[in-house]
Amino acid sequence: MVKKNDLILIGVILIIGIGALLFMYLNNEAGxxxxxxxxxxxxITFDLDEDITYTIxxxxxxxxxFTIKDGHVDMIDASCPDKICVNHKDIHYDHETITCLPNQVLLEIIGGEENPIDSIAN
Ligand SMILES: [Zn+2]
Structure with a gap:
């Protein structure tokens, strides 16, 4: 027999739980x-939630x-001869990097989402 008060309590717990998850999610993204x-x-550092184009x-x-768009960082052009950094796929997950050896430039994601591939490997 479920009482009305029990239902309210369950509802409140659910709302707090969802709220906490949402807060953690938003906090993670903001960081x-x-x-x-x-x-x-x-x-210099940039937040991943701003869409910008920046030249180092x-x-x-x-x-x-490089550009930041929808939380993804991509090197779009460079003066280096090899263009390895330009051809590199965009980065999004925590600790992913794009390196340009000739220009001694490194882009690194800090505090991003955990890479799902890494999680499986661990
Ligand atoms: Zn390069």
Whole structure:
């Protein structure tokens, strides 16, 4: 026999539970950043929830242009001869990186979503 008060209690617990999950989810997303490093030093960071196009300029005229869109970071153009960084797939998950060796540029995701492939491997 379920009483009316029990139903209200269950409802309240459900709402708190969903609220907590939502809060954790939003918090996680808000904390996701991309760290832009040059010559091993972080020069700037961006939140993954802002959509931007940014060009990193080096001392010797080297440059790398990347975009952030829908939480994904992608190198779209660069002055380097090999274009390995440009051809790299976009990055989104925690600790994923795009490296441009000739220009000594590194993009790294900080505090992003856990990579589902890593989770399976672990
Ligand atoms: Zn490159």
């Amino acid at each position: 996701s950043k991309v760290s832009v490093q040059m010559n091993g030093e972080e020069i 300029e080096g001392d010797n005229g080297a440059w790398n242009t």
